[in-house]
Amino acid sequence: MSALAAIQIGEPLRLVLFLLGIMAFVGFNAAYLVWAERKGAGRFQRRVGPSEVGYAGLLQPIADAVKLLTKQVLVPPGADATLFRAAPILVIAPALISLAVIPFGPALAARDLNVGLIMIFAFGSVNVMALMLGGWSSRNKYAIISAARVVSQNVAYEIPMLLVVVTMLLVTGTMSLTKIVEDQAGGFWHWNLFRLAANPLMPLTFLTFYICMLAETNRAPFDMAEAESELVAGAYTEYAGMGFGVFFMGEYANILLGCSLATVLFLGGWQCPFGLLPGVFWFLVKLYLLVFSVIWVRWTFPRTQFYGLLNLSWKILIPLSLGTLVLSAAMIKLLGR
Amino acid sequence: MNPDSPQAHEESAAASAGQPGGNGASGPSVLVGPPALDQHTPLLALLEQGLASEQGGSSVEAPALAGKAVDFASRGYHVEMTVAPERVVLAAQLMDSSGFALDTITGVDWLAEGQMELLYDYFHPESPTRVLVRCRVPRAAPEAPTISAVFPGANWHERETHEFLGIRFQGHPNLTPFLLPEDADYHPLRKDYAA
Amino acid sequence: MSPSEVIAAPEGQRETFVLNLGPQHPATHGVLRLKLTMDGEFIVRAEPVCGYIHRMHEKMAENRSYAQFLPNTSRIDYLSAMTYTHAFVGAVERAAKLEVPPRAEFIRVITSELNRISSHLVWLGAYLLDLGGFTPLLYAFDDREKILDLLEGVTGARLTYCYYRFGGVCNDVDEAFTRGTKEFVAYMRPRLDMYRALVTDNIILRKRLVGIAPISAETCRKYGATGPVIRGSGVAYDVRRREPYSAYPLFDFEVPNFPEGDCMARYLVRMEEMAQSLRIIEQAVDRLPEGPVMATAVPRVLKLPAGDVAYAVEAARGRFMVHIVSDNKEIPYRVKLRTPSLSNLSLFEEASQGLVLPDAVALLGSLDLVIPDIDR
Numbered sequence: 014m015s016a017l018a019a020i021q022i023g024e025p026l027r028l029v030l031f032l033l034g035i036m037a038f039v040g041f042n043a044a045y046l047v048w049a050e051r052k053g054a055g056r057f058q059r060r061v062g063p064s065e066v067g068y069a070g071l072l073q074p075i076a077d078a079v080k081l082l083t084k085q086v087l088v089p090p091g092a093d094a095t096l097f098r099a100a101p102i103l104v105i106a107p108a109l110i111s112l113a114v115i116p117f118g119p120a121l122a123a124r125d126l127n128v129g130l131i132m133i134f135a136f137g138s139v140n141v142m143a144l145m146l147g148g149w150s151s152r153n154k155y156a157i158i159s160a161a162r163v164v165s166q167n168v169a170y171e172i173p174m175l176l177v178v179v180t181m182l183l184v185t186g187t188m189s190l191t192k193i194v195e196d197q198a199g200g201f202w203h204w205n206l207f208r209l210a211a212n213p214l215m216p217l218t219f220l221t222f223y224i225c226m227l228a229e230t231n232r233a234p235f236d237m238a239e240a241e242s243e244l245v246a247g248a249y250t251e252y253a254g255m256g257f258g259v260f261f262m263g264e265y266a267n268i269l270l271g272c273s274l275a276t277v278l279f280l281g282g283w284q285c286p287f288g289l290l291p292g293v294f295w296f297l298v299k300l301y302l303l304v305f306s307v308i309w310v311r312w313t314f315p316r317t318q319f320y321g322l323l324n325l326s327w328k329i330l331i332p333l334s335l336g337t338l339v340l341s342a343a344m345i346k347l348l349g350r
Numbered sequence: 351m352n353p354d355s356p357q358a359h360e361e362s363a364a365a366s367a368g369q370p371g372g373n374g375a376s377g378p379s380v381l382v383g384p385p386a387l388d389q390h391t392p393l394l395a396l397l398e399q400g401l402a403s404e405q406g407g408s409s410v411e412a413p414a415l416a417g418k419a420v421d422f423a424s425r426g427y428h429v430e431m432t433v434a435p436e437r438v439v440l441a442a443q444l445m446d447s448s449g450f451a452l453d454t455i456t457g458v459d460w461l462a463e464g465q466m467e468l469l470y471d472y473f474h475p476e477s478p479t480r481v482l483v484r485c486r487v488p489r490a491a492p493e494a495p496t497i498s499a500v501f502p503g504a505n506w507h508e509r510e511t512h513e514f515l516g517i518r519f520q521g522h523p524n525l526t527p528f529l530l531p532e533d534a535d536y537h538p539l540r541k542d543y544a545a
Numbered sequence: 546m547s548p549s550e551v552i553a554a555p556e557g558q559r560e561t562f563v564l565n566l567g568p569q570h571p572a573t574h575g576v577l578r579l580k581l582t583m584d585g586e587f588i589v590r591a592e593p594v595c596g597y598i599h600r601m602h603e604k605m606a607e608n609r610s611y612a613q614f615l616p617n618t619s620r621i622d623y624l625s626a627m628t629y630t631h632a633f634v635g636a637v638e639r640a641a642k643l644e645v646p647p648r649a650e651f652i653r654v655i656t657s658e659l660n661r662i663s664s665h666l667v668w669l670g671a672y673l674l675d676l677g678g679f680t681p682l683l684y685a686f687d688d689r690e691k692i693l694d695l696l697e698g699v700t701g702a703r704l705t706y707c708y709y710r711f712g713g714v715c716n717d718v719d720e721a722f723t724r725g726t727k728e729f730v731a732y733m734r735p736r737l738d739m740y741r742a743l744v745t746d747n748i749i750l751r752k753r754l755v756g757i758a759p760i761s762a763e764t765c766r767k768y769g770a771t772g773p774v775i776r777g778s779g780v781a782y783d784v785r786r787r788e789p790y791s792a793y794p795l796f797d798f799e800v801p802n803f804p805e806g807d808c809m810a811r812y813l814v815r816m817e818e819m820a821q822s823l824r825i826i827e828q829a830v831d832r833l834p835e836g837p838v839m840a841t842a843v844p845r846v847l848k849l850p851a852g853d854v855a856y857a858v859e860a861a862r863g864r865f866m867v868h869i870v871s872d873n874k875e876i877p878y879r880v881k882l883r884t885p886s887l888s889n890l891s892l893f894e895e896a897s898q899g900l901v902l903p904d905a906v907a908l909l910g911s912l913d914l915v916i917p918d919i920d921r
Contacts, residue, residue, distance in 0.1 A: 057680055426639055454883035459879075469868065469870075482855075529596035
């Protein structure tokens, strides 16, 4: 940490290096999270998963990437070509940008903005629009139904997510993610997850955030947009080759973003559970544990109907998070932060 | 007509079930006899009336729907009714009001006799009775009224019989091919159909 | 809008579009095409279009002798092939008055019930796949492999068995089969408990199935729907009880039925049926009599007496009936195959009105269709 501080490189160069690092991180993860998902799915289903290409199938993502690159990128006749091509990019670009404010380690945030939290949610809304564009511009009935569902689902789940974030703002008092992590130093009992003095329902808040994160990234059991058994591939039906590949990468980038945010907000970011050797290692451990749980949930539960999904958000999560917000405000007023 | 009583059948069933034929020789099988007719179905009463009217009874409708009892053990159904094509709907209504369900509609092409036959199989969800209604139509102009108003399930069976044999069902809402392509104008199950 | 409002709205006011589900689609279990007229997410009219796998078995039957048609019977519903062969063989035996030895009847019951369990396991996996739960399929197929291994040892085939002959079965079963079957029964019972705990009691599954797409017993009767469809609407109609055949009267089993008529009721009927089939198999294997497995004096070339003969069995999907019209020749004059999936699907148009698409998919899966069964 001190070594990095000692190297005085110019700010623009540092920023560019960090952004390239983030893109490499996301690219590597998008490829190998697919591998992890397929191996995990295999093991949950009592089979092996990819094991032919390379040792334990580790070269499978490379083989898939080569396959996708060699496929023709078709634009269906009658589709709006500009929007059709723009949609996958609009899914992955906001995720990459938002990762710029996540503190991976003590001095490993690309940019420590003091409005970092709000920036992430500002860019997160673009995800909805991108899926809607992809679905609408495909000129395919399945894609349009899926686009309509995605909009209603994501809008419904953004609200409890933002309410949870506002609660966390009240509890932590700052919007800068680096500062939020620094405040959780000293051992796992200092983590926001256990900060029951400020918000007695904090574990419930974490659960709400987790569910909203699953819904925002369109992961099962909230994968209405892509409900394979009903809508073939939903908004992605008409995409082939690398267009589909970029959508896929975007989905995993969003999962990474959501789990990173959960780690930073609730689980102490790069802080060690026992206050000994903080660093990026702890961040990655917590991040990948959360990502594993996301994969686990996907292969365990069936899918809800979309009205069950919307009922969950509007009738249960929103009142719950609103009540938690009021409760936190009251506790902070009475007991101080 | 002499339907075996249910009691007699149950006794014979118990008797034969009691000895799982260990003797390997060509003895009688262990299995129970054919299921008995339920003595109280209105159908049976009507049939009895109908048959009585054949011998000079008083019922007016019943002769048109008179049926005869048949050996279930060798045929697989209990009652067989032969009706004129115009009476098919009446027979279906009788079956429906007695609680029967339509099993299937079969068309048979009797080329040598210049006729086609319609076989309506019925089963009952709550009683073991099985009924077969037969109807012959001339092969040159095979037509019969539809029973899909009585049994909606007949809709698809009649479409299939029409497309395979060419029998027209008057009053059918949608007599288009069901399994064959939409533009099929041939009737493959006819005996004089050469592919 | 609620489903009833959708149906009630006058034609002119609705802006509908036609969504084509199939013939290639993950949820239609084969080549079935559904033309759905949709108002937003609600189905206004669902028109099934069949015939994509129509092979005209009934015409084939008019050009083959009775024995030559036997392999065809397995291909009508390939998941429940034993029971279909049983019906055809039973019809011929009924007309020709052949007596099947007791050992053969017991073997037929055991193999038919094993076939029923393997068919229901495929249904379970495929149904959960439709509902978005990808994992139970693999567990169900794992259990099914054990059944397929048992049956392969006896019949030589894994899926389309041609094991029954007129007058009995073609091979006797050996010690390995009876031992393997007993082990399978002991293995399968705790597995059914596992499915209940992990799948049936899952809250998301319950939300998907409970109260969805209710079908009344009267609708079932009007359309001729049988099997778990009518048993899930409260009517305990089972061909094994109403028109007893083979050795079924000797065994003690229940006919599960649930009154609610929704998708969950049909689901529970099939899960319970697996348990009841295990009971039957256990009793049959314990009491398997010694003796020949083939009747004596079966004519090499069979000619049925002129007239009609019908024989019905309880297949995994419902009532399967064979109606043979014979004119005293070696080849039948007409063979009618009454298949359960056709009657079960015919009520889909009425039952799916006003449903949303996920619920229509749940209804389709709960009917347990095999499309070659409809198209023959």
